Amino acid sequence: MLGGMRAEEVQSDITRVLVTEEQIRAKLDEVAAQVTADYEGKELLLVGVLKGAVMVMADFARALPTHVTMDWMAVSSYGTGTRSSGVVQIRKDLDTDLHGKHVLIVEDIIDSGLTLSWLLTNFASRGAASVEVFALFRKPDAAKVEVDCRYIGFDIPNEFVVGYGLDYAEKYRNLRDVAVLAPHVYS
Numbered sequence: 716m717l718g719g720m721r722a723e724e725v726q727s728d729i730t731r732v733l734v735t736e737e738q739i740r741a742k743l744d745e746v747a748a749q750v751t752a753d754y755e756g757k758e759l760l761l762v763g764v765l766k767g768a769v770m771v772m773a774d775f776a777r778a779l780p781t782h783v784t785m786d787w788m789a790v791s792s793y794g795t796g797t798r799s800s801g802v803v804q805i806r807k808d809l810d811t812d813l814h815g816k817h818v819l820i821v822e823d824i825i826d827s828g829l830t831l832s833w834l835l836t837n838f839a840s841r842g843a844a845s846v847e848v849f850a851l852f853r854k855p856d857a858a859k860v861e862v863d864c865r866y867i868g869f870d871i872p873n874e875f876v877v878g879y880g881l882d883y884a885e886k887y888r889n890l891r892d893v894a895v896l897a898p899h900v901y902s
């Protein structure tokens with residue numbers, strides 16, 4: 716059972732912290748410096764993938780000292796049973812025309828890689844000047860397809876992680892750290 720509104724209940728749902736808020740902040744500064752150098756003189760459009768990327772987008776965008784614009788997409792796979800098919804449905808498309816834009820897709824996590832792989836194919840036909848990916852977390856052991864990802868925050872083990880945008884049944888996204896969910900929560 717998911718806990719209610721008591722803070723102690725949230726803490727007892729966590730077995731261990733995997734990446735702290737401070738480590739995330741330091742990594743975002745590091746990637747932001749790299750992105751600033753790589754895109755010097757170019758106009759950068761950050762595309763966040765809802766909902767998991769909300770936290771990383773908010774902090775990463777503020778770590779960038781240059782002008783950037785932001786847009787959002789919401790996608791979902793066609794039902795959990797067919798997730799491995801990699802078929803994705805657009806629930807909210809971009810407001811921006813990508814023609815001539817330098818696009819950096821900002822994701823919280825690459826798990827199987829299917830979502831990003833589909834998104835990259837989808838974006839390829841929209842006339843962007845360039846499309847790259849920044850994923851804060853990646854689970855190499857869960858990969859079903861390789862995703863060409865230019866910026867990676869942390870490679871993490873294939874465990875059930877929550878926090879900093881990552882959810883279980885829509886909860887835990889608001890945790891400041893990324894932590895391993897205790898098995899009693901989902902078993």
Ligand code: PRP
Pocket residue numbers: 764765766767768790791792822823824825826827828829830831881882
């Ligand atoms: C998560 C995450 C990525 C995707 C990664 O989103 O934000 O978009 O899964 O998994 P994959 O590499 O196996 O495709 P989810 O569909 O859970 O939606 P959410 O962002 O709203 O939590």
